[in-house]
Amino acid sequence: MASSLHIKGIRKAFGKGDKAVEVLKRIDIDVEPGEFLILVGPSGCGKSTLLNIIAGLEEPTEGELHIAGKNVIGMPPAQRDIAMVFQSYALYPTMTVADNIGFALEMRKVPKADRDKRIHEVAGMLQIQHLLDRRPAQLSGGQRQRVAMGRALARDPQLFLFDEPLSNLDAKLRVEMRAEIKRLHHLSGITTVYVTHDQIEAMTLGSRIAVMKDGILQQIDTPDEIYRRPSNTYVAGFIGSPTMNFIPGQVERSGDSGKFVFEGGSLDLPCPDVQQVTLGQRPEHIHLSDDAPWRGQVVLVEPTGADTYVVIKTAVGLMTVRAPANTKIQVGDTAGMTVSGRHNNWFDHSSGVRLKEMDGHHAP
């Protein structure tokens, strides 16, 4: 019985009068029943605040909020039937791990036996069975975070809210947890809003991603769409790591095809009908090519194991290129770059807004 979540024109300001800080500026999001919405955005953009408002922990300054079709503004958190993982864990310091996990169930009058079973299930899933008798102060950071997760996962709520639940886990565990969350979501179909800073999590977990900046929703779309067709340079730069390369330049038209000219080089690409544009190219779509005419100097070579990122200084700025792990290039070398031409992101130069006309218009 998945519930929908409708956020309508939510505004939130902290403080009063002159000192007021507007943290959310008219957020509208509709989350379908059973959806897994990822919420991303730079630090301090208002993600946690939005979750708090959904949970009923903060009152919005303005706006409406419907859960399962019911207006919940003013309804106390306990009645909203929401499970939440706090960014700051917020573990009960006086309770053991088991009690922390079981508390919400107890509040819902789940019989002791069922509760214990559930606690053990969840603890097993999170690999913290051996810690059940400890208190939060005796746990490591990652262990605390898993307890915080366990507290939410033990329940069967209308809505899950996760605020960076895996940030303190190692990569391996994070992959496992991610898979676990995905599996659980498949099984239960509970509507979920999930804040993360992890690109992989964002791309793989969610059915849609909402990108926020400074309290304003920038884009909300499927991961694939967001990655491939970011609606502005902000989203384009925010999603994907290393970040997308931006090349400001001019379009020089000649009949049907055009040419993109920029300081230090030019590219033969299907171009939009706008003069001043910015071309966005992700690191994996730029290739090193010894004899390419567009050249620059290598300033940084970062092997990450699976790949090596090469940062090249050009007239239009630093370009990051993903190269194979065994690339032999070195700092100080001169490198040429080519662009495949099939993954062009065109943005209006001044507004940064995506030029939609070019979507689906790929070179052969």
Next chain:
Amino acid sequence: MASSLHIKGIRKAFGKGDKAVEVLKRIDIDVEPGEFLILVGPSGCGKSTLLNIIAGLEEPTEGELHIAGKNVIGMPPAQRDIAMVFQSYALYPTMTVADNIGFALEMRKVPKADRDKRIHEVAGMLQIQHLLDRRPAQLSGGQRQRVAMGRALARDPQLFLFDEPLSNLDAKLRVEMRAEIKRLHHLSGITTVYVTHDQIEAMTLGSRIAVMKDGILQQIDTPDEIYRRPSNTYVAGFIGSPTMNFIPGQVERSGDSGKFVFEGGSLDLPCPDVQQVTLGQRPEHIHLSDDAPWRGQVVLVEPTGADTYVVIKTAVGLMTVRAPANTKIQVGDTAGMTVSGRHNNWFDHSSGVRLKEMDGHHAP
């Protein structure tokens, strides 16, 4: 004037008698002056505890600790001249952000003017200038973490200790911070120990990586070495994301060359002289190939934007393969896999220890 750090036979147990938990079991690490050591390991393996011991916040149960050649056991933290970023931030709740950052300088009697200058520099670097007058309670998670960073970076200590300093930042900011840290380290050359869960950080920041598990040091080596020649299956699986694929099987020798045979397939590879082995292959070294004899069923397709990870079920377990972003494969398809043969990791089947003999012994 970078300082060396020598950790000799450090042991640490929490609690007493029967209830004692041994968290560190004889750790030996030598960090050269100016080195940037990355400390990784699963959650709860003792990383924070080790940092605490280095900082003098916990007494080791046993062992020696030398900073710049001086035995510091028993020396109070204030005298060790260490800057540290705490995993839990540990901000002073009653002080403003500026005071939090400036406190250590004040303690060191830095004149007010210099202090203010430094605070603004650091705040600028961390993009928190506009928050200098707030108190920690009025900050978002990521902002708090940056203040915690600022507190350390404002100083010029003998030793930097970072405990997951970037875990709550978004990818973009994290990349920027990473670059900043790298730059600072280049400039100052201050010896640094850095705990992280982020693979990219681990691979790109450090001069060496120390991998811990259950309070035992597993391997300490350069990033490249750790990635390419993990000394046992644990390290192999821990470093790299998605994790390395392990294929247990037998070596069938025929003269100089051998053949690696396993359930459901076999590979022609330069094989070690051991019968029962495990072959480790990273996702990027297995390739999808429609007509390869080693086959399995696709159970998961995870597009991450730049790449797509395909998980294939085989007789020897799940294999994760990194495929291009535009791979058209779907869940349920049957897929064939080949191995390049140039990046084989051979491990003893029972002990999991790397078979060194094969290193440098690559197929042409």
Next chain:
Amino acid sequence: MTAKPFSFGRVVVYGVLLVAALFFLAPMYVMLVTSFKDAAEIRSGNLLSLPQSLNPDAWHLAWNSACTGVDCRGLQPYFWNSVFMAVPAVLISTAWGAVNGYVLSMWKFRGSEVLFGFLLFGVFMPFQVVLLPMSQVLGYLGLSSSIAGLVLVHCLAGMAGTTLFFRNYYTAVPRELVNAARIDGAGFWRIFWRIVLPMSTPIMMVTLIWQFTNIWNDFLFGVAFSGADSKPITVGLNNMANTTSSVKNYNVDMAAAIIAGLPTMLVYVLAGQYFLKGLTAGAVKG
């Protein structure tokens, strides 16, 4: 905190603590040795000298048979009156203060801070002012000269103070904990009972000590609002200590004083053990 076992600092710490302990113990020592001396010894000896023998007569006398007025049952009956008065009054006023403090720190509403300010100012009202109107109120309620009346008065008089203690302690408890509990489905009372109260051990102990001491040692209300059958121990003690025949029985007075103080001291010893528990460390970041 780490410190070398025999540093200069440690010596200073122990030195100061020891000197302070002597200062605090001196009057008790005097009282104790005096209570075991007999009259002649008190007169001849010096303040600090030890008694020649441990003479428990004064203690027996103080407990069972010392006279005040025509009543020669010692402190015993008063003692039990005090117990019946102090126990409920302490528990009620502490619980009341805890709940008030909880509301005023974690469920703030418009005007709650002002309300708190008003309550606090009430702490400063001299109790003497209360005596006559309170008698009248107790008379109306039919509680005059009864233990129940005394309990009521003490609860009212102590409420502002206990509220202050709890409220100020709770302001330091991270809000996130309450938020988490609200999400977990706990309501107002459950959060209090399960999350907040378990974290309150140190301040609970302080408040219990405070209230128990105040109520147990109160004389003014005890004398003004009690009847012949409900006089608390302080009144008994006062009658005894101010009751004098030619040779002032310092030894009996001192024994009586110690007896009167025993329950409070016992509470301190017991309460003190809980001081270390209930730490909030590691609860949240920031």
Next chain:
Amino acid sequence: MKSFENLLPKLVIAPAFVFGFAFIYGFMIWNGVLSVTGSRMLPNYDEFVGLAQYRQLWDMDRWTVALKNLGIFSLLYVGGSMALGMVLAIFLDQKVRAEGVLRTVFLYPMALSFIVTGTAWKWILNPSLGLEKLMHDLGWASFSFDWLVQSEFAIYCVVIAGIWQSAGFAMALFLAGLRGIDDSIIKAAQIDGASLPLIYWRIILPILRPVVFSTILVLSHLSIKSFDLVMALTAGGPGFATDVPATFMYTMSFTRGQIGLGAASATMMLATVAAIVVPYLYSELRAKPHDR
């Protein structure tokens, strides 16, 4: 339903509100009314005398002395108890051995009623029986400590006994606060290079601010209402050299049959307190650095 949860906290605080106002403020008003009547032995509301009681009050030497004593006493007593209590709490927090025993030793004076500790202190401070005699007996003939019988100094004896009784309680309050502070903050300060005294001064004390606030309020109200202490130790004597407003008010209202005058003195007491405490309350309750 939803309004109930919002209402509940208000309902819960309501009794405190109602009783607080009825009893505290009701009685205050009642007292104010009395102070403009000519009430003598028992309250008498018929005889309106205007401000005559106040005039008489300010005309009395004894009242001036009482006010002056209150000033000296509160300042030294509150300051002394806080300082000693804080030092003891901090020192006890250094993981000392026998902490439990020491804590009890520092606290127990609170346990004893002043009716008797007054007697003990009277004895110790009495020049011909106590400390002075002890020192003389021990051969220190020039030792002199006769404050208790000196009109000008007797009030300081009251201060000493007061601090003796209350410092332990201040210590307990501080200790409770100290024990509630997150360890890692202290660790961070150690790393930042702060010495232990500085850590307490700069980090811990500010965090303890609400506790300090409680302690100041509690101690100052004790000092203003210091009745038992003065009664037991000096009964206001020698003469009325150690009289304080509380004993003054009690004596006037209950012994001398001048309830009107007593009420006037109580009103003045409250007014004095209000003048000092209200601004403090206001600033403390307004600045909310601890809200999370």
Next chain:
Amino acid sequence: GKKEEAAPVAATPAPAAAPAPAKTAVEVLHYWTSGGEAKSAAELKGMLEAKGYEWKDFAVAGGGGENAMTVLKSRAVSGNPPTAAQVKGPAIQEWAKEGMLANIDNVAGPEKWDELLPKVVADVMKADGHYVAAPVNVHRVNWMWANPEVLKKAGVAGMPKTWDEFFVAADKIKKSGNIALAHGGQNWQDFTVFESVVLGVGGAEFYDKALVKLDPAALTSPTMTKAVTTFRKLKGYVDDASSGRDWNMTTAMVIQGKAGFQFMGDWAKGEFTAAGQKPGEGFLCAAAPGTANAYTFNVDSFIMFKLKDEAAQKGQADLASAILSPEFQEVFNQNKGSIPVRLGHDMSKFDDCAKLSAADFVATAKAGGLVPSIAHGMAVSPAAEGAIKDAVSQFWNDDKISVADGVKNIAKAAATK
């Protein structure tokens, strides 16, 4: 087992006569808690219990009844006053003015109290011509006590008759190494001494003008200055540790031979007798210097509250009657050191001091030397009394106040309404 101990039940020896339907409780608030006084109270209790009442003892010690007065007011205001309470002097009239007291003429009339009691005493017991209180005893305040051993050692022969003689004797005692004057530094003790000094220096008539009528002229007269000077001079003979000392501890100094003289009311005699001493042998008693022909009296009494319950009213009557009964007066006053209020009471069983007191009482009543004690609440309203007491005590304790200022302060205090 503890439960039974908890509710204090008055220890009642089974009364012989009373048939035992629920006994009426007689709750008596008093401040007789010291040894001799308590014994006296027990006497009254016994008599009432013999009549079938339950005696509820409400004793509140301390400060000459200050605490007891507080309790009494609180009880009265709550509408739950005790049956009777120990109140004396002009305060009786004040209570009567509040309309709280019961008329006990029904006892006084038949028992002929008007004839039994001296008029000065009877007047104090009446309000608007009706008896509202029952007197217990008469104390003489202007006594001087002495230890004969100390006097002998110092070479003092006999009790000084005038203040000059006193100072000569005091100097001798001082020289002999003893404390000349035992004094407790509490304000009422200061005041007690002062009262005797004024009586001794100025005589009864002056005393009446200055300290009873509070005549401003008398209060600022040279006689007053002389009295205050004498008073100041006395301080030189008191030890350092006097501050806050209880009166009986002070008496003990005389008993133990540490000090020579003490000025205190005749209740001090109880302490001497309790210590096993006899008048004339272990201790000496005499009127304070210069007051042989005067008598400052202090009468203890019980006021009766208006009660609704008839049985309780009956109890009040029986209590009043018991108080005045010769048997009680005899035993009580022997314990307490005072003399019976009943005129013509047979004094044969009393000691010499009491006999002297009784004789002087009758004589001074006739000659006009009988004056109420101001220090013990018999002369003026509590407000004025308190104010004068403050002034006197302040003067005594603060040597920096000049005699002239002392006189001025006292006169000013006497103006208190």
